[in-house]
Amino acid sequence: MSVELDRRLAETGTSFLLFPQPRFLRKRDGSPLFPAPETVTVSVPPGEVRAGPADDRVFVVDAIGKTRYGQFNRPPYRGPAHPPVTPGEDGHFTHLVPGTRAFSAATMYATVRRVLDLWEDYFGHRIDWHFESDFARLELIPLIEWDNAQSGYGFLEFGFGRRPNGAIDHDLPYCENFDVLAHELGHSIVFTEVGTPSSPDDRGIDYGGLHESGGDLTAIIALLHFDSFVDHLLDETRGNLLTINGLDRVGELSDSREIRVAFNSRRMSDVGEEPHDRSLPLTGALFDTMVEVFQQELVRVGLIDQQLREDSNNLPGSSVDLEDIARRFSAAYEGHAEEFKAALLLARDYLGTLLAVTWGDLSPDFLTYHDVLRGLVRADRRITGGANQPIIRDCFAWREIAPVPDSLLLRPHSLVDCGLRTQQATDSPTRVLLVDHVADQPSADGHRRVAATTGPAGT
Ligand SMILES: [Zn+2]
Structure with a gap:
């Protein structure tokens, strides 16, 4: 709100x-x-x-x-x-x-x-x-x-x-x-x-994960409407909210279940099919999206520089000095608590709106996390004109949320598959076929069209 x-x-x-x-x-x-x-x-x-x-x-x-x-x-x-x-x-x-x-x-x-x-x-x-x-x-x-x-x-x-x-x-x-x-x-x-799956053949594995993630994100975004909670979270972390470096920065708030869920670093290869377990990469990707939008806003209003943003986004195990990042956030936060809070509330409301638009358009049937990702990308286009799509793609890629391996979306269509070219080594029969197909159809200006190949097979 x-x-x-x-x-x-x-x-x-x-x-x-x-x-x-x-x-x-x-x-x-x-x-x-x-x-x-x-x-x-x-x-x-x-x-x-x-x-x-x-x-x-x-x-x-x-x-x-x-x-x-x-x-x-x-x-x-x-x-x-x-x-x-x-x-x-x-x-x-x-x-x-x-x-x-x-x-x-x-x-x-x-x-x-x-x-x-x-x-x-x-x-x-x-x-x-x-x-x-x-x-x-x-x-x-x-x-x-x-x-x-x-x-x-x-x-x-x-x-x-x-x-x-x-x-x-x-x-x-x-x-x-x-x-x-x-x-x-x-x-x-x-x-x-979102609704409920209608087919008894639908195992609803990602649907179950979406439900638990939805419950947690509903709670997290609602929690971020308490002034005392937001103040405590920012004071404790000095605005350094990116989750992938662990829970240690949120201090005493780490006793809160919802905060533990938000600050998780699980990827799809870390989780199974149990709904709570499976919800973690999705919740993490969405919370990270909010944090990235928060950081983007901090850069825009000049509270942190782009270099700090990029350094803090480096993955665990990289050579980046986490202590140094914490010191730089602390220096930026000093005396600017209210501006940091305004940026976080802006990011909170972006995530709330993003989820509402996405959930409102999802089909529950045979739902996959990849469907959710596509819904989010589309929702962002409606909300911001696509400005935050790169953030969403990056956060989801890091969580290994992608098309399922046997997805038809991943199947390339060659010219042969599409009937635009025969199996022969030479593509001359295709030209014949296409020329035959169009040869008797004069174009609007009365000239005969010249059929052209559409590029190498496999594109
Ligand atoms: Zn639940």
Whole structure:
């Protein structure tokens, strides 16, 4: 979502308090990584977010003693529930206290609603639910007695983390984990916007990877809308974000799953067919694309020079001095935090728009990562006129995302294959054939055409 739209929403929407990362993430000194929640505004105006919280797209039911949904037990939930959480007199929900049930319930609503707002803005249209034939609204159940969480057809239900002894840890409600909720909502967005494979013969291997990558990128881009998260990421790395040199530069943020996923250096030859594993090269290629666009912007506005950009893009194992690169980024970042942030937000919104245009045009049937790459290249042409295509091609080539080896796209077509030339060593029969073919067709000016060969075979 653009910075301007976000500012406008902050004046017209309903406010909540959200932590960008789980409250249990700690700094090295043991203090919380994000000690205070941020005020986050959802697009629904005050007065229209009803008790629950609830609106016309999502609603919270704080179920009592609920077991998880299964094959014989599906939404809507009709059992006992705690009273719905009500807004303050001003229509906002910022009065709720972290650590209470009401805070957890409101967090779950606000996270889902906020992520939906962000992505509807990138798509430029409403994102309908993939379960709309059965349910009008997404049911959110924040605190069930389960050491797990799940998203399913028409619902999200979340339990708790575990203590070292295996017992449920009621201090770690999953519904307050922004990353996890945003990731699950990402699956819904991919279901709606990409669809599902229709053939039973389709093994959907890359489709599975796209789904997991889609969930992670939905979450990462949403996370980059928290000021405190962006500030921390840039301060920690001094703007040196390129992922292929490892996670060490992100410091304490490396405890965040989404950051670990973004800063991965896996290529296609490193991964198998399991969807989470397979998602890593795709997520890495797309995160790198964002970082390259960020660096390109830093060069454009004169915050770093082209030489630093090129040096930092060198692959691991090269002779480039990583310490020297870190020092040069640190010097460039000093006193320019706000400009670095503006460049990163620009790159964030480019990636969000790029993914929305791409997903909206992909076919889910027999989908390959190469189809995704082609979709991205086409999407970039629509968004920037093709300006970032070289970046996309480079990032994907490094991840070894290319046409599958037996792709028909890779098959050359010689003149013989195309029936434009016979197998004989000499090409004279072709000329005869072509001349025969056109000999009796006078051209517009009444002259007979002279057939010409079209170049050597195999081109
Ligand atoms: Zn997932």
